[in-house]
Amino acid sequence: MALEVLNLSVSIGEKEILKDVTFRLERGETTILMGPNGGGKTTLSFAIMGHPKYNVSGKILLDGEDISKLPTHERALKGLGLAFQNPVEIPGLRFSSLLNAISIKKRTGELDMSKIDPKVIVWAGRKLGEVGLDRSFLEREVNIGFSGGEKKRSEIVQLMAMDPKYLILDEPDSGLDVDGIKIIGNIVNGLKANGKGILIITHHAEITKFVKPDKVMIMLNGSIVEEGGAELIEKVESRGYKGYER
Ligand code: ADP
Numbered sequence: 595m596a597l598e599v600l601n602l603s604v605s606i607g608e609k610e611i612l613k614d615v616t617f618r619l620e621r622g623e624t625t626i627l628m629g630p631n632g633g634g635k636t637t638l639s640f641a642i643m644g645h646p647k648y649n650v651s652g653k654i655l656l657d658g659e660d661i662s663k664l665p666t667h668e669r670a671l672k673g674l675g676l677a678f679q680n681p682v683e684i685p686g687l688r689f690s691s692l693l694n695a696i697s698i699k700k701r702t703g704e705l706d707m708s709k710i711d712p713k714v715i716v717w718a719g720r721k722l723g724e725v726g727l728d729r730s731f732l733e734r735e736v737n738i739g740f741s742g743g744e745k746k747r748s749e750i751v752q753l754m755a756m757d758p759k760y761l762i763l764d765e766p767d768s769g770l771d772v773d774g775i776k777i778i779g780n781i782v783n784g785l786k787a788n789g790k791g792i793l794i795i796t797h798h799a800e801i802t803k804f805v806k807p808d809k810v811m812i813m814l815n816g817s818i819v820e821e822g823g824a825e826l827i828e829k830v831e832s833r834g835y836k837g838y839e840r
């Protein structure tokens with residue numbers, strides 16, 4: 595079973611940002627997508643999630659089902675999850691309420707912001723511990739006043755609550771110190787062992803000290819210019835992205 599992206603092209607107005615991108619994300623595998631700033635990585639993650647601001651052609655299949663025309667929340671309910679490069683702040687929404695709502699929606703299909711399930715709070719306290727955040731974060735408004743690294747950690751806990759089949763992590767390593775990157779790396783390895791399909795977007799190789807990718811893809815100017823195994827990371831480290839420019 596896989597998430598398949600087929601001939602995906604994306605434009606905003608007259609500007610073409612992604613050109614004919616095709617790849618497969620297998621369950622139980624970690625793929626790393628690398629590339630320089632402005633290459634189109636975040637656009638790819640938004641287009642897969644169904645952000646309405648893009649003109650998109652091509653297809654996205656989730657375990658064989660065409661989800662290309664579905665709105666974002668339906669893609670999420672089918673098992674697609676994205677951790678943002680720049681997590682959004684949500685004033686007025688307590689982190690514990692968000693995790694509760696996600697959990698209840700996931701189990702019952704109902705959106706109910708008023709119920710508090712004590713089991714979810716216990717679960718959330720444990721997960722916060724795993725990502726290195728104090729449980730007092732549960733009482734705070736989502737991402738308000740969080741440092742860059744704390745936002746990244748909170749984002750991972752939200753994704754774990756959603757428990758998607760496929761996870762896209764857009765620069766989960768940015769803003770984190772080496773201990774933080776190690777924590778995220780270990781969580782990714784655990785998710786992989788649980789059969790999730792994972793796409794990690796990054797522009798530097800630090801996280802690969804902790805996560806051994808099954809596949810590496812290099813994206814430049816809106817296209818995947820090379821695919822291979824972990825050996826590509828060394829190539830990028832030594833040559834930089836300049837070596838790919840034509
Ligand atoms: P990356 O994540 O690889 O750094 P992005 O996907 O964020 O790259 O950006 C790819 C290109 O698309 C950039 O040139 C960026 O300026 C452009 N882009 C992104 N969003 C918009 C937008 N809303 N309008 C116009 N151009 C955009």
Ligand code: MG
Nearest residue numbers: 635636637679
């Ligand atoms: Mg980006």
